[in-house]
Amino acid sequence: MARGTAAGRRGPGWLTRRATTGGLIGVALAxxxxxAALQWRTREPAEDPPSDxxxxxxxxxxxxxxxxxxTRVAGGAQHPDGAWDITVDGRPLHLMRRADGxxxxxxxxxxxxxxxxxxxxxxxxxxxRGRQLRDRTA
Structure with a gap:
């Protein structure tokens, strides 16, 4: 049996201090x-005024x-209540109306x-901050 290796010791003392410390550091990093990932993903958006x-x-x-x-644009057969022309930094953002309004x-x-x-x-x-919508000509 090799002396000083974990593979050689499978008895009660096979878990070393170094292995325990490494495992605890790994768990702490995880x-x-x-x-951090959860906080980044669930960031709170800015508050909106009441919808009314x-x-x-x-x-x-x-x-x-x-x-x-x-700006609201005149509606046609597809949009009897009018459609919206939305831009972000001059680039179009397409909005869709849902059945729930x-x-x-x-x-x-x-x-x-x-x-x-x-x-x-x-x-x-x-x-x-870094991403842009496609330009109208693209």
């Missing part, structure tokens, strides 16, 4: 990494360092929002 205060009017503002603009965007299409303004703000939150 816990810290998981907590937003109305259905147009908007033009700077949100999270991005220029967002939304809410809106969703192509950036954040898993969540429904009560107004186009809130849907646009959440899309900006998802884009983050």
């Amino acid at each position: 816990a810290v990494s998981a907590q 205060a937003l109305g259905d009017g147009s908007f033009d503002e700077v949100y999270a360092g991005r220029h967002i603009r939304g 809410g809106y969703l965007s192509m950036i954040d299409h898993y969540q429904s929002y009560p107004t186009p303004l809130i849907a646009t703000r959440r899309a900006v939150d998802e884009l983050g």
Whole structure:
């Protein structure tokens, strides 16, 4: 039997102090990494005003360092109540109306929002700082 190796010792004292310390450090690093990833993913978006205060009017503002603009355009057969022309930094953001009356965007299409303004703000939150929407000509 080899002396001083873990493979050679399978009795009551086979777990060494070095192996225990390494295991505890690994568990601690995993816990810290998981907590950091969870905090990053579940960041709280900025608060919105009550949805009844937003109305259905147009908007033009700077949100999270991005220029967002939304105007209602005349509706046709597909959009009897009117569609929205939304831009983020001058680039188009497509919004879709849901059957429940809410809106969703192509950036954040898993969540429904009560107004186009809130849907646009959440899309900006998802884009983050470095990413841009495609240009109209692209």
